[in-house]
Amino acid sequence: MKSKIILIVFLLLISIMLGIFRWDKDSFITGDMEYKVDRWTGQQWVEFYPPNALVTKPFEYPVFGEAKYSSNEEMAEIIKDRTLNGDLIDPWLLRMRITHIYYGFNIGLVLLLLYSVMLFFKEKKR
Numbered sequence: 001m002k003s004k005i006i007l008i009v010f011l012l013l014i015s016i017m018l019g020i021f022r023w024d025k026d027s028f029i030t031g032d033m034e035y036k037v038d039r040w041t042g043q044q045w046v047e048f049y050p051p052n053a054l055v056t057k058p059f060e061y062p063v064f065g066e067a068k069y070s071s072n073e074e075m076a077e078i079i080k081d082r083t084l085n086g087d088l089i090d091p092w093l094l095r096m097r098i099t100h101i102y103y104g105f106n107i108g109l110v111l112l113l114l115y116s117v118m119l120f121f122k123e124k125k126r
Helices: 002-020 072-085 089-125
Strands: 023-030 032-038 045-046 057-062
Touching: 002 089
Parallel strands: none
Antiparallel strands: 023 032, 032 045, 045 057
């Protein structure tokens, strides 16, 4: 029973480490935009901090192709075109699916760990 608990804790730690190292920040920063890469999907994203806006969390958009956005206006125009084409949806859905699977896996491991610990203490009590 102890080995089962140790295995679950080990898997949970590996899963947490994978989550910590999911994003790779790019050194290319232009004004209000910062670039990052999702290592799980290979998709590049741009974090956009609107100027003069009171937001604590940036807006995130997928970057299409190899080009970096040189201005807010250029980014807005490309995102508008991609949104109208429906190209913006697929990267978002893939990212959200993988994120939900990751959360579900971690929740399942935590529940399994709690159940195993409960069984361990029940057997120890006997």
